[in-house]
Amino acid sequence: MLVDTIGDFDIIPDSMPAEGDVSLTVRPIDLIAYWRRCGIMADFAAAFYACAHDQPNVEENTISTIFNELIENATKYSVKRNAEVMIHMMLYDTVLKIEIVNHTPEAHFHKLKKHLTKLTKSADLDELYIRTMAEKSENATDSGIGLLLLIKDYKLKIGAQFKKCEQTGDCKVIIQTYYYIEQ
């Protein structure tokens, strides 16, 4: 197994006891079949946590947005439509950790690694957003700013672990995000 870790991975280890510890498993096929289920799952996750905070409306919108971007990606970039996507959400006082695991084709495995490395090294994400949009205005087949906006506008900390099995060629990505709830 080849393992590669980048960004803010395991800054809160799994062994730490959490309040509001929720695990969900879903198959991409069920979300592809009815795309708005991505948003429904995101809204559920948001409502679950937001009811415990002072600014429920603001936090609910934020958590739903973050979750939605992650679940949309796991759905779009999963290798097999029936392969499971695992989501694990943990609340630590004012930090919400969302971990999402999916299996992906090798092309996206490398694309994500390259993209996250670029994002974590970039000194000016506004400039990167402006440049990305200028490039897309020539030829926009994809969007490509989901993770960028989460880091830039939501101050999300993101880390990822990339696992490739040499025997089977199976590529697995574990993405972790940490959102610091505004006080």
Next chain:
Amino acid sequence: MDTLNAGDAIITYNESESKMVFEGSMRLANMKEYDVVSSFLRKSIDDTDDPVVLDLRLLQFLNSSGITTLSLFILSCKKAGKPQIKVLGSESISWQQKSISNFKKLWNDVEIVI
């Protein structure tokens, strides 16, 4: 009054006010799905020289592909030099509070009222 249904969102263009009102939650799957939205925006403002208002105050959610769609619309107006764009946002909807200022970064002439 022209209307477009886009997923769980409705976009209404009021020609007499040059105002595009977005309502609901717009989270389409990819750029291809957003083509109808881009075409609707472009078609609606095609022969207007008046400033156009994008009223997002009732838009609860917009995913990143949707932000790209609006961003590219703004860049196309910038390229054409018209129309002027004013964006109305809501402070109490956090995606707007956090991300709406991006539109001005693309074109400094964009006016944002939040």
